[in-house]
Amino acid sequence: MAEKDIINPENLVYEKTKVMTDKVLHYCPGCGHGTAHRLLADVIDELGIQGYTIGVAPVGCSVLAYYYFDVDMQEAAHGRAPAVATGIKRVLPEKYVFTYQGDGDLAAIGTAETIHACNRGENILMVFINNGIYGMTGGQMAPTTLPGMKSSTSPRGRDVRTMGNPLKMTELVAQLEGTYYVTRQSVHTPANARKAKRALKKALEYQKLNKGTCFVEIVSNCPSGWKMTPVESNKWMEEHMFPFYPLGDIKVPEK
Amino acid sequence: MKELRLMKGNEALAEAAIRAGADAYFGYPITPQSEVIEYLMRENPVDRTGMQVLQAESEVAAINMVYGAAGCGKRAITSSSSPGISLKMEGISYLAGAELPCVIVNVVRAGPGLGTIQPSQSDYFQAVKGGGHGDYKLIVLAPATVQESVDFVRLAFDLAFKYRNPVMILSDGIIGQMMEKVELFEQQPRIAEAEEWATVGKKPGKDSVIVTSLQLQSEEQEKVNLRLQAKYREVEKNEVRFETYQCEDAEYLFVAFGSCARITRKAMEMARNKGIRVGLMRPQTLYPFPAEELHRLAGQVRGILTVEMNAGQMVEDVRLAVNGVTGVGHFGRFGGMIPSPDEILNALEKQFIGG
Numbered sequence: 001m002a003e004k005d006i007i008n009p010e011n012l013v014y015e016k017t018k019v020m021t022d023k024v025l026h027y028c029p030g031c032g033h034g035t036a037h038r039l040l041a042d043v044i045d046e047l048g049i050q051g052y053t054i055g056v057a058p059v060g061c062s063v064l065a066y067y068y069f070d071v072d073m074q075e076a077a078h079g080r081a082p083a084v085a086t087g088i089k090r091v092l093p094e095k096y097v098f099t100y101q102g103d104g105d106l107a108a109i110g111t112a113e114t115i116h117a118c119n120r121g122e123n124i125l126m127v128f129i130n131n132g133i134y135g136m137t138g139g140q141m142a143p144t145t146l147p148g149m150k151s152s153t154s155p156r157g158r159d160v161r162t163m164g165n166p167l168k169m170t171e172l173v174a175q176l177e178g179t180y181y182v183t184r185q186s187v188h189t190p191a192n193a194r195k196a197k198r199a200l201k202k203a204l205e206y207q208k209l210n211k212g213t214c215f216v217e218i219v220s221n222c223p224s225g226w227k228m229t230p231v232e233s234n235k236w237m238e239e240h241m242f243p244f245y246p247l248g249d250i251k252v253p254e255k
Numbered sequence: 256m257k258e259l260r261l262m263k264g265n266e267a268l269a270e271a272a273i274r275a276g277a278d279a280y281f282g283y284p285i286t287p288q289s290e291v292i293e294y295l296m297r298e299n300p301v302d303r304t305g306m307q308v309l310q311a312e313s314e315v316a317a318i319n320m321v322y323g324a325a326g327c328g329k330r331a332i333t334s335s336s337s338p339g340i341s342l343k344m345e346g347i348s349y350l351a352g353a354e355l356p357c358v359i360v361n362v363v364r365a366g367p368g369l370g371t372i373q374p375s376q377s378d379y380f381q382a383v384k385g386g387g388h389g390d391y392k393l394i395v396l397a398p399a400t401v402q403e404s405v406d407f408v409r410l411a412f413d414l415a416f417k418y419r420n421p422v423m424i425l426s427d428g429i430i431g432q433m434m435e436k437v438e439l440f441e442q443q444p445r446i447a448e449a450e451e452w453a454t455v456g457k458k459p460g461k462d463s464v465i466v467t468s469l470q471l472q473s474e475e476q477e478k479v480n481l482r483l484q485a486k487y488r489e490v491e492k493n494e495v496r497f498e499t500y501q502c503e504d505a506e507y508l509f510v511a512f513g514s515c516a517r518i519t520r521k522a523m524e525m526a527r528n529k530g531i532r533v534g535l536m537r538p539q540t541l542y543p544f545p546a547e548e549l550h551r552l553a554g555q556v557r558g559i560l561t562v563e564m565n566a567g568q569m570v571e572d573v574r575l576a577v578n579g580v581t582g583v584g585h586f587g588r589f590g591g592m593i594p595s596p597d598e599i600l601n602a603l604e605k606q607f608i609g610g
């Protein structure tokens with residue numbers, strides 16, 4: 001069969017969502033950010049809320065998220081996305097508002113904003129990309145870096161006696177009255193990506209109910225920061241990150 | 256309907272925010288301006304106009320909430336006092352960089368550090384020279400009365416939207432805390448339709464709207480800087496505001512702003528009673544600074560005394576404007592101390608007349 005016979009609408013099994021632009025992603029090969037973008041964009045598309053969604057990009061590797069999501073977006077200062085999202089949601093309560101943040105952004109410099117947005121129960125979706133490292137600035141230790149894990153600022157491995165312990169932010173916000181749905185997912189296999197997508201969809205659907213903050217952590221890889229190939233990084237993630245950051249729902253709405 | 260009331264500066268300012276059609280206030284308590292948020296919470300403007308009021312977890316959060324609301328094309332306002340304004344500075348720089356309109360009120364207290372809760376003008380530099388990082392300007396309005404605290408809120412929103420730039424109202428503990436008669440302007444409508452640059456949801460067939468201050472390429476960043484500079488030149492051309500008192504025959508000139516200008520005016524009257532012909536210039540906009548008019552007046556007087564409740568900040572702008580045409584001195588009290596009219600008159604005599 002010639003190529004032109006294969007590439008025709010009847011044979012279409014997979015399509016780029018229209019909620020992602022055609023810009024070339026700047027993420028490193030094998031990085032989880034791209035997959036996470038795609039899933040969130042898919043969900044916005046499927047829910048038909050592209051024109052009613054406002055996103056907030058962080059400072060971190062995904063600082064340019066607004067190039068890729070084809071929705072109105074604001075770029076927040078490092079760590080302040082939950083406050084920016086609060087400002088948006090308070091003046092446009094009928095719109096869907098999400099933040100997309102890394103671990104440094106959400107769980108270090110922005111800890112206060114994260115906890116208080118969740119505690120107030122802002123009706124927003126917070127997507128938390130936990131790759132255990134500061135990807136953007138070149139692989140420094142993050143609040144979520146595992147004990148013993150090497151980074152450019154923990155070159156001999158994270159020593160918890162002097163550098164503190166990794167922070168389980170997701171378990172922490174699940175304790176707060178203001179959160180409605182809190183879950184931890186990953187996107188490194190098709191099966192996991194499908195689950196993560198379902199979680200993101202639920203989270204956005206819940207936003208209509210005005211019941212509180214929905215918080216979706218995605219444990220992700222950073223091949224560049226971890227100094228591994230993409231395949232190695234996914235394996236390392238399964239072996240080391242998942243035992244410490246177990247996947248699954250942490251808080252689900254009561255039926 | 257216009258309305259006369261006896262009101263505390265901070266409360267009058269809060270009422271003016273509601274009447275100016277503000278969509279949202281975000282703030283964090285700090286003396287001497289907590290009455291702003293207390294008044295708003297009491298008044299519950301959501302019932303009057305739909306205006307949102309939220310006590311944030313910090314000044315950092317508050318200014319970023321302002322960013323979010325302003326990015327949606329809404330009229331957003333925050334208030335604080337000096338230490339809190341320092342915390343807001345990163346956010347203010349982002350607002351200036353993303354060219355978002357908003358109003359920031361600083362009811363100044365004395366510093367540095369925790370300082371004292373007493374009134375001061377020691378945040379002049381921070382307000383007019385930047386304070387946050389990067390090459391940017393705030394439009395800075397300096398009220399001297401409770402009436403101006405009210406009128407400048409409305410003006411501040413107008414200027415903020417006209418230039419898509421943050422506007423600061425630089426008040427101080429005296430104006431914030433004192434009670435005066437004010438005429439309140441009538442209720443203005445809230446914004447009905449968002450402007451094109453606002454993130455309110457992507458319109459079909461249009462590009463998505465992005466609010467950002469990020470430019471990865473130096474060439475692009477320089478373009479942004481040039482555009483901002485061009486805007487600031489427009490502001491300097493169009494928005495200078497000041498008042499002069501008895502300058503026509505003046506041999507000496509006082510320059511003072513805010514509450515300090517009121518005390519200095521008293522000193523001017525005392526001088527005139529003694530036969531010393533003194534005038535007073537009171538800048539109402541600290542940026543843009545009334546440099547041209549000041550330069551003109553400088554040509555006519557034998558000396559200029561800048562009076563401030565700080566160790567000498569506006570005096571630098573006065574010197575730049577005067578550019579050596581005549582002598583420029585400074586008299587200041589600081590740390591929360593308020594100069595008395597006779598101290599000011601003494602300083603004038605000592606520095607210029609020889610007492």
Ligand SMILES: Cc1ncc(C[n+]2csc(CCOP(=O)(O)OP(=O)(O)O)c2C)c(N)n1
Nearest residue numbers: 059060061078102103104105133134135136
């Ligand atoms: C106030 C401030 N401090 C520090 C930085 C530098 N900085 C940029 S991104 C970043 C860390 C990003 O890490 P993370 O949030 O985990 O995102 P990732 O790149 O890993 O996706 C830091 C420290 C900054 N931009 N602003």
Ligand code: SF4
Nearest residue numbers: 027028031061135222
């Ligand atoms: S540095 Fe890490 S997080 Fe950033 S794009 Fe590369 S792999 Fe992804």
Ligand SMILES: [Mg+2]
Nearest residue numbers: 102103133135
């Ligand atoms: Mg990270």
